[in-house]
Amino acid sequence: MELLMAVAVGILFTIGVYLILSKSLLRIVLGTSLLTHGVHLLLLTMAGLKKGSAPVLGKADTYVDPLPQALILTSIVISFGVTAFYFVLAYRSYQALGTDEIDSIKEDKE
Amino acid sequence: MLHVVNLLPFVLAALMLMIRKKLRFHMGWIVLPLPAALFLYFLTKIPAIQSGDKLVDSVSWMPSLGIDITLVLDGLSLIFVLLITGIGALVVLYSIYYLQKQSEGIRQFYIYLLMFMGAMLGVVLSDNLMVLYGFWELTSISSFLLIAFWHRRERSRYGAMKSMLITVFGGLAMFAGFNLLYVMTGTYSIREIVAQAGTLTDNAMFIPAMLLILLGAFTKSAQFPFHIWLPDAMEAPTPVSAYLHSATMVKAGIYLVARLTPLFAGQSEWFWLVSLTGLFTLIYGSFQAIRQTDLKALLAYSTISQLGLIMSLLGLGSAAAFFAGTEEAIFYSMATTAALFHLINHAVFKGSLFMVVGIIDHETGTRDLRKLGGLMSLMPVTFSVAVIGAFSMAGMPPFSGFLSKEMFFTSVLNIRGFDILSSGFWMQVFPVIAWLASVLTFVYSMILVFKTFGGKLKQDKLDKTPHEAPLGLLLSPVILISLAVVFAIFPDLVSVPLIEPAVASIHTGLLAPGATFGVSIHFWHGWTPEIFMTLGVITVGVLLYKGYGRLRVLDREASGRNVLNRMYDGSVHLLEKGSRRLTDAYMTGSNRHYLLYIFSFMIIALLAVLMREPGISFGMEHYAPLSLYETVVVAIMLLAAFAVPFAKSRVNAILFTGAAGYMVTLLFVLFRAPDLALTQMIIETVSVILFLLCFRYLPKLKKPKEPLRFKLPNLVIALGVGITMTFIALAAMGSSPFEPISEFFLKESYHLAGGKNVVNVILVDFRGFDTLFEIMVLGIASLAIYGLIHLRMEADLPQPQ
Numbered sequence: 001m002e003l004l005m006a007v008a009v010g011i012l013f014t015i016g017v018y019l020i021l022s023k024s025l026l027r028i029v030l031g032t033s034l035l036t037h038g039v040h041l042l043l044l045t046m047a048g049l050k051k052g053s054a055p056v057l058g059k060a061d062t063y064v065d066p067l068p069q070a071l072i073l074t075s076i077v078i079s080f081g082v083t084a085f086y087f088v089l090a091y092r093s094y095q096a097l098g099t100d101e102i103d104s105i106k107e108d109k110e
Numbered sequence: 111m112l113h114v115v116n117l118l119p120f121v122l123a124a125l126m127l128m129i130r131k132k133l134r135f136h137m138g139w140i141v142l143p144l145p146a147a148l149f150l151y152f153l154t155k156i157p158a159i160q161s162g163d164k165l166v167d168s169v170s171w172m173p174s175l176g177i178d179i180t181l182v183l184d185g186l187s188l189i190f191v192l193l194i195t196g197i198g199a200l201v202v203l204y205s206i207y208y209l210q211k212q213s214e215g216i217r218q219f220y221i222y223l224l225m226f227m228g229a230m231l232g233v234v235l236s237d238n239l240m241v242l243y244g245f246w247e248l249t250s251i252s253s254f255l256l257i258a259f260w261h262r263r264e265r266s267r268y269g270a271m272k273s274m275l276i277t278v279f280g281g282l283a284m285f286a287g288f289n290l291l292y293v294m295t296g297t298y299s300i301r302e303i304v305a306q307a308g309t310l311t312d313n314a315m316f317i318p319a320m321l322l323i324l325l326g327a328f329t330k331s332a333q334f335p336f337h338i339w340l341p342d343a344m345e346a347p348t349p350v351s352a353y354l355h356s357a358t359m360v361k362a363g364i365y366l367v368a369r370l371t372p373l374f375a376g377q378s379e380w381f382w383l384v385s386l387t388g389l390f391t392l393i394y395g396s397f398q399a400i401r402q403t404d405l406k407a408l409l410a411y412s413t414i415s416q417l418g419l420i421m422s423l424l425g426l427g428s429a430a431a432f433f434a435g436t437e438e439a440i441f442y443s444m445a446t447t448a449a450l451f452h453l454i455n456h457a458v459f460k461g462s463l464f465m466v467v468g469i470i471d472h473e474t475g476t477r478d479l480r481k482l483g484g485l486m487s488l489m490p491v492t493f494s495v496a497v498i499g500a501f502s503m504a505g506m507p508p509f510s511g512f513l514s515k516e517m518f519f520t521s522v523l524n525i526r527g528f529d530i531l532s533s534g535f536w537m538q539v540f541p542v543i544a545w546l547a548s549v550l551t552f553v554y555s556m557i558l559v560f561k562t563f564g565g566k567l568k569q570d571k572l573d574k575t576p577h578e579a580p581l582g583l584l585l586s587p588v589i590l591i592s593l594a595v596v597f598a599i600f601p602d603l604v605s606v607p608l609i610e611p612a613v614a615s616i617h618t619g620l621l622a623p624g625a626t627f628g629v630s631i632h633f634w635h636g637w638t639p640e641i642f643m644t645l646g647v648i649t650v651g652v653l654l655y656k657g658y659g660r661l662r663v664l665d666r667e668a669s670g671r672n673v674l675n676r677m678y679d680g681s682v683h684l685l686e687k688g689s690r691r692l693t694d695a696y697m698t699g700s701n702r703h704y705l706l707y708i709f710s711f712m713i714i715a716l717l718a719v720l721m722r723e724p725g726i727s728f729g730m731e732h733y734a735p736l737s738l739y740e741t742v743v744v745a746i747m748l749l750a751a752f753a754v755p756f757a758k759s760r761v762n763a764i765l766f767t768g769a770a771g772y773m774v775t776l777l778f779v780l781f782r783a784p785d786l787a788l789t790q791m792i793i794e795t796v797s798v799i800l801f802l803l804c805f806r807y808l809p810k811l812k813k814p815k816e817p818l819r820f821k822l823p824n825l826v827i828a829l830g831v832g833i834t835m836t837f838i839a840l841a842a843m844g845s846s847p848f849e850p851i852s853e854f855f856l857k858e859s860y861h862l863a864g865g866k867n868v869v870n871v872i873l874v875d876f877r878g879f880d881t882l883f884e885i886m887v888l889g890i891a892s893l894a895i896y897g898l899i900h901l902r903m904e905a906d907l908p909q910p911q
């Protein structure tokens with residue numbers, strides 16, 4: 001299972017990076033979003049999968065590692081904040097500059 | 111006491127700032143008493159130094175680094191401090207009449223000059239290498255300020271910049287050399303380093319230290335090929351040229367070589383480097399001097415050449431160290447005596463010659479040899495000073511230059527017998543080059559006098575009607591040049607009290623205790639080979655002077671073609687242009703390029719570490735079994751993600767991303783993370799709604815018309831990142847050297863925190879700070895979004911529709 005997850009994370013990274021390298025602002029924002037999914041799944045996978053029940057104390061003998069879950073939860077919220085901000089930034093820059101092509105938002109050299 | 115002496119110029123420079131800008135009398139009169147008093151003070155120290163004493167004065171500065179301000183006055187330092195203060199006083203006197211009282215920046219002029227004087231005293235008095243280095247750079251800086259004194263002139267700024275770049279380059283090399291010495295010996299004190307002299311020669315850092323220090327000395331003392339800054343430094347006011355660029359600062363390198371001779375002498379590298387560099391500089395400088403048409407440029411090249419002479423004599427003198435304890439040591443140490451004697455002579459006649467040129471410039475308005483002539487009868491006093499100075503420079507009797515020239519010839523003839531390095535042929539070269547250089551020196555000295563003062567007056571080419579300079583302007587050169595005559599007739603006036611102790615401090619350990627070098631310079635030695643060499647110099651020199659107009663090599667108009675200067679200019683230009691091109695090439699302003707650099711670096715660095723690290727294992731034994739349900743979810747997630755780059759419309763792209771996010775939610779459910787699943791689902795929903803709300807205002811997603819050469823690198827980099835991350839994930843899962851700490855959270859969650867949902871307990875209890883700042887992140891993000899939408903500079907941006 002971990003092997004599959006590792007490959008899946010690799011693919012998510014590939015698509016995320018490919019989108020980030022493109023010209024359109026919207027695609028870049030979506031790319032970061034996919035990249036974030038990759039990172040979260042990587043964090044979860046690295047702690048080991050299916051080693052017990054959910055980390056809510058009850059009658060089970062073993063539980064899965066709760067620490068990565070806490071970390072991921074924090075990360076989800078932060079990346080949501082950042083993505084929302086990016087998105088509004090893209091919206092505003094399109095409104096102000098009339099383009100969403102990243103290369104045409106360059107500052108003039110002179 | 112030495113500290114006070116060294117500090118006084120700086121104190122006075124600071125006080126100058128408080129003086130009113132407009133004074134009823136010339137500001138130089140305030141400065142003049144200081145160098146004069148210091149000169150007298152140092153004169154009173156002669157008897158003590160002569161009897162072999164040293165004045166040592168120490169103040170603790172940075173004891174933990176071994177840096178203390180230790181000032182030592184010994185024989186070698188004494189010569190230099192007398193030169194600095196004595197010529198300093200005369201230069202100040204000269205500048206009072208040379209610079210207009212009302213001229214702007216006169217206060218700065220004296221502040222810089224005093225700074226320089228203090229720094230130069232510090233260089234020659236310091237015993238601590240770091241303190242010496244500090245003062246050394248301070249001389250570079252004050253020299254820079256003085257060269258660019260007329261800072262509105264382009265040439266002044268160019269000359270100042272050039273001298274700064276070259277001398278600071280050498281200074282930094284020297285700094286490195288000093289630190290190598292510290293690493294070898296554990297001390298910065300010159301005296302303590304010299305005491306360990308014999309034990310260092312096998313050290314691997316010994317030769318590099320020597321080379322680096324010599325680089326500093328050669329750049330400061332304008333040795334070939336670092337001499338190029340000196341002719342351009344002639345844009346400085348003439349008192350500065352006379353003081354810094356003939357008598358004092360350019361001798362700092364000479365001082366350093368002499369000071370460290372006890373450490374390095376006896377090394378054949380030192381002998382060859384110092385003496386051959388000096389010899390080549392001597393002949394090159396004298397050859398270039400003939401071709402100049404500007405008087406100050408002629409004197410600049412002459413200074414270069416004479417500095418080469420002194421440097422080569424110091425190199426020849428270091429031969430004495432090969433014969434420590436024998437009679438031959440004394441025999442070869444004659445060269446050092448000659449070096450010191452010529453050092454004094456050169457300061458005397460070159461200082462006065464610069465002042466003479468300043469007077470000519472002052473009275474005629476030009477320094478161009480092609481416009482000058484026939485000043486002999488108009489300016490008799492100036493002419494006399496020039497004749498004595500030039501003949502002394504050429505080494506003619508009855509002036510002091512004659513004596514040092516004879517001693518120079520003696521030294522180069524003696525060195526023929528120095529066969530310890532088994533290079534008999536090369537030793538023969540010394541007298542030949544020395545003689546040739548003397549002929550050239552003779553020629554340019556004659557040019558200096560007779561092209562300026564001889565011939566006819568060319569009044570039509572002059573702006574002013576030339577006449578004799580005022581008395582005040584003549585005072586300093588006359589005093590200086592009379593010394594050239596006095597030293598010639600009574601050479602023991604300087605040799606016994608000054609040169610003997612100086613030679614003793616350069617050649618430590620050569621003498622039996624109590625013995626002296628018995629330095630005695632005689633005006634007449636009888637019919638020695640040196641006399642015949644001098645006669646030859648005069649004969650050939652006169653012939654060459656008569657005929658040099660017909661020799662193409664010496665063509666003055668061709669003297670503009672200076673390869674070394676062009677090389678310097680070219681390399682500065684190239685450096686500037688090259689850096690600009692390099693920066694322009696990679697700082698393209700395109701975000702994508704920077705991301706490409708970042709990602710490629712990341713791939714290369716991570717993969718390289720993974721390849722090289724042998725301990726990484728890809729163990730599969732702990733893996734959970736593959737199950738169909740999860741496999742299907744992963745497959746759907748990947749399909750959705752795959753679809754995003756190919757989506758034709760904005761809505762589709764957003765929805766595909768959302769689909770991938772929901773699949774991640776499902777994975778969280780399957781991997782037993784209920785809180786994550788909950789959060790992810792809510793946030794994914796909110797994100798998609800946000801995207802859908804906004805997308806109406808975004809442009810239509812154009813089918814990307816990106817050419818293949820745009821897409822291909824992106825794909826390669828993206829694949830690289832993906833593969834790297836997969837490898838890292840596998841490597842990290844394969845090896846886990848530590849037990850996770852989660853057991854603690856699972857065990858203590860209920861006991862300590864009273865909660866059964868361990869993830870939530872961690873978030874708000876065990877690691878509550880994470881949550882606090884995560885809340886702040888959200889707060890900041892919402893504030894920023896609010897600001898983006900509502901706040902704008904009315905003038906800058908178009909209004910929203």
